[in-house]
Amino acid sequence: MNMKKIISTIIIALSVSSAVMAQKAQYKVEESSARNMPEWVLSTEKDYLIVSATGGDIEEAKAAVLGNVKKQISQSIATRIVSESDMRTSTFESNDTYSHTQSLETSIMSRTAKLPFIGEISLSKAADYYWERRYYKSTGRYEYFYAVKYPFSEFEMKRLVMEYQEHDSRLNERLAKYEADIDFVSSIEEIGDIINSLRVFLDEFDTMDPRYNQVEILSNRYRSLYDQITVDWSQEKKGTVTVSLSLAGRPVSTSQRPTVKSNCATGISSSYEGNILVIRYNDENCYDEDENYIEVRFRAGNKYISERIFFKSTVNISLTGTVTDASTGEPVAYAKLTLIPGGRTATSGRNGIYIFNDLPAGDYSIQASKYGYKTTETPAYTVSGSTVRTDIVMTPDPNAVQKYTAPAMPQVQTAGTEQPSARTEQQTVTSPGKDPLNTVRNGLAAYFRFNGTTRSDVSAIQGNPINGPQYTTDSPDGTQAIALSSIDGSQIVFPKSLIVYPNNNYSVTFWMKGFSDGHVWSMACGDYRYNYPKLTIKDGKFFIYNVTDYTGSSFSHPALDYNWHFIAIVVRSEGSTVMGSLYIDGVLVDSIKLYGSTNRACTKFLLGGASESDNNAIDTIFDNLRVYSSRALTDEEVAQIYMSEK
Numbered sequence: 001m002n003m004k005k006i007i008s009t010i011i012i013a014l015s016v017s018s019a020v021m022a023q024k025a026q027y028k029v030e031e032s033s034a035r036n037m038p039e040w041v042l043s044t045e046k047d048y049l050i051v052s053a054t055g056g057d058i059e060e061a062k063a064a065v066l067g068n069v070k071k072q073i074s075q076s077i078a079t080r081i082v083s084e085s086d087m088r089t090s091t092f093e094s095n096d097t098y099s100h101t102q103s104l105e106t107s108i109m110s111r112t113a114k115l116p117f118i119g120e121i122s123l124s125k126a127a128d129y130y131w132e133r134r135y136y137k138s139t140g141r142y143e144y145f146y147a148v149k150y151p152f153s154e155f156e157m158k159r160l161v162m163e164y165q166e167h168d169s170r171l172n173e174r175l176a177k178y179e180a181d182i183d184f185v186s187s188i189e190e191i192g193d194i195i196n197s198l199r200v201f202l203d204e205f206d207t208m209d210p211r212y213n214q215v216e217i218l219s220n221r222y223r224s225l226y227d228q229i230t231v232d233w234s235q236e237k238k239g240t241v242t243v244s245l246s247l248a249g250r251p252v253s254t255s256q257r258p259t260v261k262s263n264c265a266t267g268i269s270s271s272y273e274g275n276i277l278v279i280r281y282n283d284e285n286c287y288d289e290d291e292n293y294i295e296v297r298f299r300a301g302n303k304y305i306s307e308r309i310f311f312k313s314t315v316n317i318s319l320t321g322t323v324t325d326a327s328t329g330e331p332v333a334y335a336k337l338t339l340i341p342g343g344r345t346a347t348s349g350r351n352g353i354y355i356f357n358d359l360p361a362g363d364y365s366i367q368a369s370k371y372g373y374k375t376t377e378t379p380a381y382t383v384s385g386s387t388v389r390t391d392i393v394m395t396p397d398p399n400a401v402q403k404y405t406a407p408a409m410p411q412v413q414t415a416g417t418e419q420p421s422a423r424t425e426q427q428t429v430t431s432p433g434k435d436p437l438n439t440v441r442n443g444l445a446a447y448f449r450f451n452g453t454t455r456s457d458v459s460a461i462q463g464n465p466i467n468g469p470q471y472t473t474d475s476p477d478g479t480q481a482i483a484l485s486s487i488d489g490s491q492i493v494f495p496k497s498l499i500v501y502p503n504n505n506y507s508v509t510f511w512m513k514g515f516s517d518g519h520v521w522s523m524a525c526g527d528y529r530y531n532y533p534k535l536t537i538k539d540g541k542f543f544i545y546n547v548t549d550y551t552g553s554s555f556s557h558p559a560l561d562y563n564w565h566f567i568a569i570v571v572r573s574e575g576s577t578v579m580g581s582l583y584i585d586g587v588l589v590d591s592i593k594l595y596g597s598t599n600r601a602c603t604k605f606l607l608g609g610a611s612e613s614d615n616n617a618i619d620t621i622f623d624n625l626r627v628y629s630s631r632a633l634t635d636e637e638v639a640q641i642y643m644s645e646k
Contacts, residue, residue: 030133041130125151130147131147185252198222224500260295277296292312323335323354324391335394339366365378373395376393440640447625450624450625469492470490484608484609486518486616490617492607498627513565515560520535522534524603542555557584558584568581577593
């Protein structure tokens with residue numbers, strides 16, 4: 001060692017000694033575990049942590065030391081993981097590299113504290129310890145000082161880093177599984193079990209971890225499944241109805257016995273046959289000129305799913321069954337069934353069940369057809385006074401492709417030029433067949449066709465008409481649509497927010513005819529400050545608002561005529577950026593950057609009428625409103641919806 005290093009070492013030793021002596025001058029050691037303080041207390045040693053703490057009594061000081069040991073080990077692991085990995089590219093938001101790294105280390109420390117090794121740290125494993133009871137003359141108080149020499153080698157460090165990384169990898173796998181399983185839920189109870197599991201899973205992450213927000217959003221998506229469950233029913237014969245549940249077109253089960261009551265039937269009993277609930281009743285006090293119903297109610301989380309089943313007391317059903325997919329075994333909804341001979345037709349319901357009433361006894365065949373499937377013919381027979389069940393299996397047709405024409409990209413109108421119609425230039429593309437209800441079902445929270453009702457076709461949600469909106473037969477698909485008037489201030493109020501918050505991923509599609517300025521749709525919270533997200537039309541342009549503290553952003557798009565047009569609003573989170581996209585007639589017209597999101601749970605969704613934030617009511621006709629509560633549609637999916645509904 002050269003002279004400079006010797007002098008430097010002496011200076012450091014004298015400095016430490018001076019500091020210790022100065023500190024000791026403030027107190028008197030009245031009791032200690034050893035005659036002299038061990039040298040290791042004020043030094044560092046390889047493969048050991050030297051940790052100390054103070055407390056009002058010896059137990060408090062020991063507890064503080066134990067906490068500091070765990071903290072130092074967690075801090076060491078976090079520093080090593082951040083320095084040796086590519087985690088610096090994480091999505092933690094920060095203004096500078098140092099703060100960014102600190103955020104990462106703090107988050108990793110929080111999760112490291114949950115490792116089994118940290119929980120096994122004990123003062124009994126310390127290589128040595130020292131304590132003393134100190135009396136401070138200036139204040140007259142006593143304090144205990146406690147120090148430990150705790151073994152912690154480089155080998156243990158590497159082992160713990162590996163243990164952390166394996167644990168973190170398992171967390172990512174669990175999160176991915178929760179994400180994937182949402183499309184395969186098979187029962188009401190499974191939804192509740194997963195929501196409870198996600199509540200516990202959330203504790204694995206601190207609020208700085210991006211996955212914390214992912215788990216919260218995923219929990220809301222699972223809760224929204226309750227609203228997508230529908231009750232399907234059929235009356236198989238006099239005194240008997242059957243009930244089943246479906247979610248996004250898939251059958252789901254429940255182990256619960258629902259509440260069942262009627263306005264006229266007596267002697268009601270119910271039992272399960274597989275996943276089908278069979279309800280039997282006595283209808284002697286029911287008359288066909290009255291509205292006879294049985295109300296069935298299932299519990300779903302903290303809410304109820306209810307359905308009124310209107311039955312007849314003189315029905316004579318002869319032929320029923322279920323239409324299923326040959327490859328998946330799932331029900332086939334809305335298949336057209338033709339009875340041969342006779343030509344009578346029926347349509348399978350959402351649960352695949354069909355019914356032919358009041359048939360003479362004899363032999364028949366049932367022809368089943370639906371786009372995307374091969375036409376099939378199934379033999380059947382009926383017996384007088386009996387109900388015969390005949391199930392039908394349909395085989396998908398891999399060659400089912402339909403030609404259709406889609407509009408060319410609209411051009412923005414400039415001064416002195418004439419704007420061509422959005423449907424003038426056309427190109428031929430291919431698409432799977434038209435089946436609006438089953439087109440892009442993944443994430444579809446609500447679908448309102450306004451065909452004489454404001455009820456959703458895919459969930460137990462029904463809108464409340466305000467100020468007399470009118471149904472009209474002027475619609476793009478030849479059925480009914482809903483007309484709203486600015487003079488009347490008419491609108492539809494849905495008793496759900498429909499869009500999951502924070503509002504960073506969602507999609508709303510609909511058809512409109514008549515583009516007057518005013519409020520199109522928004523979430524309602526009973527407070528004008530939180531009337532977001534919101535879509536309006538101002539000066540012929542669509543404006544979208546995604547947060548409360550700015551005046552909205554305008555999409556650039558051509559002027560629209562009075563004819564029917566398909567509109568899609570897609571909001572997508574891309575890292576820390578939120579983008580809003582406008583599609584007109586199936587084509588992406590403009591994408592703009594949005595600012596912020598609404599972190600408030602609203603209670604309603606408004607269509608038309610005046611908004612809570614003072615936007616005027618609108619004059620227009622709406623049809624086929626779809627809401628994807630927490631999912632951003634792709635370009636291809638928007639085109640598929642447009643193709644299926646045009």
